Amino acid sequence: MSETETQTCYRHPDRETRVSCSSCGRPICPECMTPTPVGMRCPECASQRTRVVRNPTGTPSGFEAAPSTYVLIAINVIVFLIEIAQGSGGLFNEQRSQFVFDYGLYGPSVAEGEWYRLVTTGFLHANFIHIGFNMLLLFFLGRLLEPALGTPRFLVLYFASLLAGSFGALVLEPNSFGIGASGAIFGLAGATFVIARGRGMDALAGQIGFLIVFNLIFSLSSPQISLGAHLGGLIGGVICALAIVAGEKGMLGPNRKALEIAAMVAVAVVAVLGSLAVA
Numbered sequence: 001m002s003e004t005e006t007q008t009c010y011r012h013p014d015r016e017t018r019v020s021c022s023s024c025g026r027p028i029c030p031e032c033m034t035p036t037p038v039g040m041r042c043p044e045c046a047s048q049r050t051r052v053v054r055n056p057t058g059t060p061s062g063f064e065a066a067p068s069t070y071v072l073i074a075i076n077v078i079v080f081l082i083e084i085a086q087g088s089g090g091l092f093n094e095q096r097s098q099f100v101f102d103y104g105l106y107g108p109s110v111a112e113g114e115w116y117r118l119v120t121t122g123f124l125h126a127n128f129i130h131i132g133f134n135m136l137l138l139f140f141l142g143r144l145l146e147p148a149l150g151t152p153r154f155l156v157l158y159f160a161s162l163l164a165g166s167f168g169a170l171v172l173e174p175n176s177f178g179i180g181a182s183g184a185i186f187g188l189a190g191a192t193f194v195i196a197r198g199r200g201m202d203a204l205a206g207q208i209g210f211l212i213v214f215n216l217i218f219s220l221s222s223p224q225i226s227l228g229a230h231l232g233g234l235i236g237g238v239i240c241a242l243a244i245v246a247g248e249k250g251m252l253g254p255n256r257k258a259l260e261i262a263a264m265v266a267v268a269v270v271a272v273l274g275s276l277a278v279a
Helices: 065-087 098-103 109-110 119-123 130-147 151-170 182-198 201-218 226-248 256-278
Strands: 035-038 039-041
Touching: 035 098, 065 098, 065 119, 065 130, 065 151, 065 256, 098 119, 109 119, 109 256, 119 151, 119 256, 130 151, 130 182, 151 182, 182 201, 182 226, 201 226, 226 256
Parallel strands: none
Antiparallel strands: 035 039
16 A cells, blocks of 8 residues: 555544645645635645645645546436437437346346446436536545545445445335436435544534535425435435444444444445335
């Protein structure tokens, strides 16, 4: 493992981080981060007007800081291009190709053993607006969460939220056909809100809270939007984040990261079993 991957916060030596202050370059954990227009700053630099030094110590940024976020976006885009090639997608095109019908979320098909739909549905989108909005949020939330949590925990959180979103969709509308990454995105938003509150980043939590409320209201405005997927993903992400915050507060003992991941995997397992039960 490289040195940059094992940095610890200069104020909290027990916390690993892959983010450094954009001004002085010292490694900082999420609790010590202050969002600014020029990047994250440590508490000392946030209160000063200092010259910005971009990536002074070679700490990961961009793709290196959030690799799975970019990979997830790339997979979604590639799948959408496949949809377009087969006659689906487009700006306002609501037509569905056989490819979409074969991998979208549909309760009766899940009940017949096609459980993979619980995951594959999260990589399908109806049109450019649908995928554009979801990928924009994934880009924004992923670049916040993945450097703070590390790639393994971020990925477990993402897929646990995706599966929880599928479960929520099947609970409310088991016989409806649905596609989209919204369940996973709502899970990331809910997790960001809880983790930001747990780390004392109230300003960021307020912004994410507004985003969540706005999107839930928007979800109620259109019958084509799966409210169940949004609520399911949100609840799943919040539960996962509560486990992470509990670990950071010392409630899970020295093996907290393993227990945090175990808790998130449990959320995913319950979501799968619940989906199979209601499909």
